[in-house]
Ligand SMILES: Nc1ncnc2c1ncn2[C@@H]1O[C@H](COP(=O)(O)OP(=O)(O)OP(=O)(O)O)[C@@H](O)[C@H]1O
Ligand SMILES: [Mg+2]
């Protein structure tokens with residue numbers, strides 16, 4: 001089974017106005033897929049449809065080869081929603097606890113020995129380089145550090161697909177690059193399939209292997225090997241977009 005996500009003839013609207021009109025695409029196992037498009041074009045809606053948070057008006061969605069209507073392996077699907085990293089002040093949970101919650105809610109591992117939980121949580125935090133922060137309160141970490149913890153929380157249930165909706169909003173350029181490099185590494189080393197919504201067009205074009213665009217005329221795929229220009233992006237967004245080209249000097253991915 002090569003196609004890990006299949007979206008066929010998908011249509012959806014919140015009212016009688018159709019937002020997504022007959023959308024078709026598929027994602028292969030091991031893809032790092034970027035989804036771009038203007039505010040309100042339906043990117044978050046598309047993710048929520050794939051996660052069965054919303055119900056399509058028509059069409060079919062398959063994850064892991066299974067129609068999501070019948071899918072049981074939801075623990076193999078990770079999700080980091082838009083604006084997840086907004087804990088502040090004294091939110092009374094440690095980094096470790098935030099990650100551990102996903103073990104219970106997703107797999108219900110109450111019967112495993114406590115030591116096993118701790119090891120799984122430690123491993124997930126280690127994958128994102130946050131193991132030394134495990135006893136700290138989540139609210140006391142920076143936005144970029146919190147985002148890494150959220151990635152660890154998604155990883156603890158060992159997902160096969162990770163959906164991220166604008167995970168780098170509100171974090172500085174250096175932390176943003178670190179998130180891209182972390183995702184690229186997880187994609188390579190774990191074979192994790194990644195689907196990421198973002199407005200960082202320069203960065204996603206470099207780090208993802210595929211890019212789909214939601215625009216006025218529906219959905220289409222842009223070939224990442226061709227690079228991306230202001231003209232192309234302006235056409236997708238429907239207005240002139242001043243493109244921040246990617247900073248290759250500080251990039252984990254060398255050109256080519
Ligand atoms: N629960 C809802 N009820 C009604 N309309 C909604 C709802 N959620 C989103 N919409 C509308 O649907 C459209 C698409 O929203 P969506 O959040 O999918 O856009 P987006 O592409 O993720 O935008 P952004 O880049 O701003 O995150 C918008 O016009 C939005 O106002
Ligand atoms: Mg959105």
Ligand SMILES: [Zn+2]
Nearest residue numbers: 177251252253
């Ligand atoms: Zn980079």
